[in-house]
Amino acid sequence: MAAEITVKTLGVTGGHTYSYTIAAPNYGRGTYLLLHGFPSASYDWRHIIEDLTAEGYGIVAPDLLGYGNTSKPTAVEEYAQEDISCHVAEILEHEGISGVVGVGHDWGAGLLSSMWYYHPQLFESLVFMATPYSPVSPNPIDLSAINTRTEKAFGYPIYGYWTFFNQTDAASIIERHHDSFTTLLYPEDPAIWKTIVCPIGKLRAWLEADKETTRASYISDEEWDTHSKIMLNGGYTGPLNWYKAAMAGLNKSPTLDTARQAITKRTIFISGENDAIGRPEIAQQTADEGRNSGLLPNVETFVVPGSSHWMQVEKSKEVLAILKNL
Known part of the structure; x- marks a missing residue:
């Protein structure tokens, strides 16, 4: 029943090469796109990958730009979220995968926000870990x-x-x-x-x-x-x-389509109880405001007891239980 795990590489637009861990699902089960944050690589998902694939779920876990065995350009301009979201979309399209459960942790959650705006057709549902949804905006971060x-x-x-x-x-x-x-x-x-x-x-x-x-x-x-x-x-x-x-304001979108900001799919925020940066209060406030505004009509929040920022490593079984519910 276990899905077979392999590591592949793919050249994407802009001349970069991405390394990604992949396993095809068995028995009609879904596929999870796992986007890591700072500072790690797909290695951040080691426990989650092992457990999901053991039960036949598919996974795609790239080393994101600047990390692991993926290209590491030094110019800041190469790290605009719109461009990186296109790189990850190219991986999924190359593999013929859509309808994924998108899971982003830390900066991976920020990337997931951009991917929803630019490539919503790829997702069945979305999970934001430690960092809640942050819609693409016409303004730089303040x-x-x-x-x-x-x-x-x-x-x-x-x-x-x-x-x-x-x-x-x-x-x-x-x-x-x-x-x-x-x-x-x-x-x-x-x-x-x-x-x-x-x-x-x-x-x-x-x-x-x-x-x-x-x-x-x-x-x-x-x-x-x-x-x-x-x-x-x-x-x-x-x-x-x-x-x-x-x-530097490289993640803003001057030609914003506000209708595309709303996540119409099921959306999950997961916070670590003891995370000093990705505090549960921030996720809850974002969720409440999203429901009221219509930006996040299908959002749910979860807090992992006793966990800090690295819940996918520290409390992987608890995180897995939430993910499998999707």
Whole structure:
């Protein structure tokens, strides 16, 4: 019954080559498109892929642009969401796949938002993990407004670390202090993000001091080594360009068709209870506003108890139960 997993590559528009993990479904079961976030690769979905394919579900999990074995252009302009959404659509079209359950985590959720706008015909339903739906807009992201609003609401600005990520030496600093960064990425106590990752200036100071915190118990030595190898082999220039592109206004659409913003398919938001950035309150507010406005008429919210940002790794069985319901 298990679906056979293979890894393929495909050249897409713009001259880039994508690597993607794929398994065809068995017995008429559906296919899940799994879009990872920062900073990982399709490896982020290892537990989910294993469990879905064991039950015969199909999966497509690309290493997104700048990650893993996919092309890693250095120019910020290459990381516009419209272009990357077209790349992923090309993979699905090449494989003859449509009607997928789109699942995006972190920046993968942001990409899923763009894919709905530009390629809605590909989806049966959509799942946004850690980051709720953010419709394509004619305006660039207002980082200052988000940080001001969230600091007032929660006591800290949730996107304060973006300021560091936008600096020219951010990639080299992270690479030089990678163990320091990775312990902070996967901390045993996720509350440390509220004081070190989110406030402006704190993350850079932490890394330059080469500090470390206790690693999360759900990350094994093997997983730590594999993650570090993936990220250091490719470097952080490409991954950080996802943030720089957003701050440069490259994800806006000046010719916006507002009718295409509404998600008419079943939509799920999944939040980790202890996620300091993708807070459940933000997902719930987005869902409530979406229902009231008609933007998200079929939205549901789920909170994974005891989980932080990396729920697909930390609490994969709980996430799997939600996904299989789709």
